[in-house]
Amino acid sequence: MSFTAWDRGRGVRQLRVVQPNGFPQSGNAAFVLGSDDPGYYEQIVRGDFVQVYRSVDLTAVNFVRARFRLRGPSADPPAGLIWIASITIDLVDETTITVPTARTRDLVDLVAHVSKLTGDHLVGFKLELSE
Numbered sequence: 001m002s003f004t005a006w007d008r009g010r011g012v013r014q015l016r017v018v019q020p021n022g023f024p025q026s027g028n029a030a031f032v033l034g035s036d037d038p039g040y041y042e043q044i045v046r047g048d049f050v051q052v053y054r055s056v057d058l059t060a061v062n063f064v065r066a067r068f069r070l071r072g073p074s075a076d077p078p079a080g081l082i083w084i085a086s087i088t089i090d091l092v093d094e095t096t097i098t099v100p101t102a103r104t105r106d107l108v109d110l111v112a113h114v115s116k117l118t119g120d121h122l123v124g125f126k127l128e129l130s131e
Contacts, residue, residue: 044129046081053088053124058117064089066110066125072099081129087112088124099127 058064066087077083083099087110094112099105114121 045078046129046131049126049128051088051091051124051126053091053122055120056123057119058114058121058123059119061117062113062115064094064112064114064123065108067108069104069106070099071104072101074102076101077129081131084126084128084130085110086126086128088122088126089114089117090122091124093126 056064064087070085072083083101084096085099086093086096088094089112094114095110097107097110
């Protein structure tokens with residue numbers, strides 16, 4: 001089995017990673033899309049992405065809001081490309097923001113309107129290299 005930039009260090013520097021400094025403030029683990037090692041680089045191209053999602057009953061829900069701390073990659077993306085973070089509903093981007101390079105940002109304003117949806121849907125978060 002060959003590994004990619006998105007799954008090479010599961011549980012160590014990717015996905016659910018226990019943080020020695022107690023980040024995030026509400027617990028002792030972070031969900032890492034990419035790598036949490038400073039100076040760790042991989043070759044990536046336009047359209048590469050990683051996402052996490054789960055099934056959620058959206059009956060009687062008006063909005064899905066993401067509240068988290070987001071730190072962009074330490075290196076600039078290839079020329080002409082940007083990092084995009086998205087809330088996804090059923091694997092479709094609903095709300096997107098540009099992720100600044102090498103900057104940490106607390107997000108409390110990323111919201112998707114879901115009042116017309118009922119029943120179980122896949123609600124997720126995605127990080128993608130885009131134009």
